Amino acid sequence: MLMAQSSFADKLDSPSFIREIDSQNMLSALEGFPEQCREAVEIARKAAIPAGFARGVSNLFVAGMGGSGIGGDLFRVVIEDEVALPLQVVKGYRLPGYVGPDSLLIAVSYSGNTEETLNCFREALSRQAKIICLTSGGKLAAEGERNNLPVVKIPGGLQPRAALGYLFLPLLVILSRLGLASFDDRQLAEAVALLNQAKARFSQRSSFPENQAKQIAARLYGKAPVIYGSEGLAGVAALRWKCQFNENSKIPAFCHSFPELNHNELVGWEKLANLTKSFSLILLRDKDESARMRTRIEVTKELIKGAFDEAVEVWAEGRSPLAKTLSLIYLGDYISFYLAILNGVDPSPVEKIAFLKEKLAGVEGD
Numbered sequence: 514m515l516m517a518q519s520s521f522a523d524k525l526d527s528p529s530f531i532r533e534i535d536s537q538n539m540l541s542a543l544e545g546f547p548e549q550c551r552e553a554v555e556i557a558r559k560a561a562i563p564a565g566f567a568r569g570v571s572n573l574f575v576a577g578m579g580g581s582g583i584g585g586d587l588f589r590v591v592i593e594d595e596v597a598l599p600l601q602v603v604k605g606y607r608l609p610g611y612v613g614p615d616s617l618l619i620a621v622s623y624s625g626n627t628e629e630t631l632n633c634f635r636e637a638l639s640r641q642a643k644i645i646c647l648t649s650g651g652k653l654a655a656e657g658e659r660n661n662l663p664v665v666k667i668p669g670g671l672q673p674r675a676a677l678g679y680l681f682l683p684l685l686v687i688l689s690r691l692g693l694a695s696f697d698d699r700q701l702a703e704a705v706a707l708l709n710q711a712k713a714r715f716s717q718r719s720s721f722p723e724n725q726a727k728q729i730a731a732r733l734y735g736k737a738p739v740i741y742g743s744e745g746l747a748g749v750a751a752l753r754w755k756c757q758f759n760e761n762s763k764i765p766a767f768c769h770s771f772p773e774l775n776h777n778e779l780v781g782w783e784k785l786a787n788l789t790k791s792f793s794l795i796l797l798r799d800k801d802e803s804a805r806m807r808t809r810i811e812v813t814k815e816l817i818k819g820a821f822d823e824a825v826e827v828w829a830e831g832r833s834p835l836a837k838t839l840s841l842i843y844l845g846d847y848i849s850f851y852l853a854i855l856n857g858v859d860p861s862p863v864e865k866i867a868f869l870k871e872k873l874a875g876v877e878g879d
């Protein structure tokens with residue numbers, strides 16, 4: 514697993530080396546992310562959603578899996594303080610028993626064909642809940658349209674996880690259009706400006722000695738990342754980093770959040786030193802974390818960092834929760850991409866997920 518620093522730099526600074534591995538051009542989706550975020554907001558602003566659609570609604574649900582489900586998680590942490598109604602993200606087949614005519618479900622599936630999300634959608638229909646679909650097409654769009662429901666259509670052709678802007682930001686706009694939460698446009702302007710700055714720093718054109726994303730990818734090479742963030746935005750970013758390491762870099766990765774990990778996982782780094790040296794620790798930090806949270810993280814770091822091969826600390830940038838969350842996510846997305854290149858694996862295909870979905874499509878019944 515040894516690779517010289519100069520070899521990392523040669524590989525990641527070479528557009529032709531990257532093109533050869535990145536056959537479906539994940540890099541262009543990454544570089545287009547700030548623009549995707551801006552466009553996603555425009556799409557949601559123009560989408561046909563009748564005024565008063567959410568009248569009488571007293572609880573909110575977002576259903577989605579994987580790259581689509583994480584849009585719901587982000588939405589929850591960014592909007593939580595602004596919304597007066599209970600809001601739950603469902604990642605699975607079943608809606609809670611209390612979903613009924615006073616519920617609003619936003620069903621999110623990039624392909625529109627994910628069975629768990631379709632099941633939630635159909636269950637919500639049968640319980641007369643109000644439903645909005647967010648998708649690029651598939652069965653979700655077709656069934657939504659057939660039932661005269663608002664369908665917010667986003668562009669297709671990407672891997673779902675590369676369409677995070679389309680899958681997340683419309684949720685904020687939809688809620689604010691329905692009068693259920695206030696989404697301040699200045700947050701979006703700050704986030705897009707920050708993402709554009711980050712793109713200049715992390716892009717393939719920015720060379721290894723100046724590029725934090727390339728450098729962290731090199732430090733993580735050959736190790737399984739364990740990503741910790743504080744509850745809320747850094748915790749959701751940690752989940753996104755984990756999933757991107759899994760799906761883009763094709764490596765095992767694990768995440769957990771403070772304070773819960775202080776009540777269990779903290780103790781688990783004591784033994785099996787031969788194994789734990791194959792892990793690298795990544796701490797996602799928020800400069801606005803409380804003094805108590807800061808102490809937790811600092812003490813935890815001192816207690817466990819010796820068990821790992823590497824300990825990397827990354828701070829969120831920006832002021833608003835939206836900008837901070839997206840800044841962490843964008844850096845993690847770039848790192849996972851560069852790590853895929855160092856691993857010599859194409860970041861786009863997720864053949865095992867596709868295989869499993871195909872097998873399930875052939876199974877009759879529940």
Ligand code: F6R
Pocket residue numbers: 578579580581582621622623624625626627630672673674675760863866
């Ligand atoms: C693939 C990916 C997956 C999908 C998940 C659900 O890039 O990120 O996690 O998002 O399998 O599929 P969709 O998003 O089409 O509902």
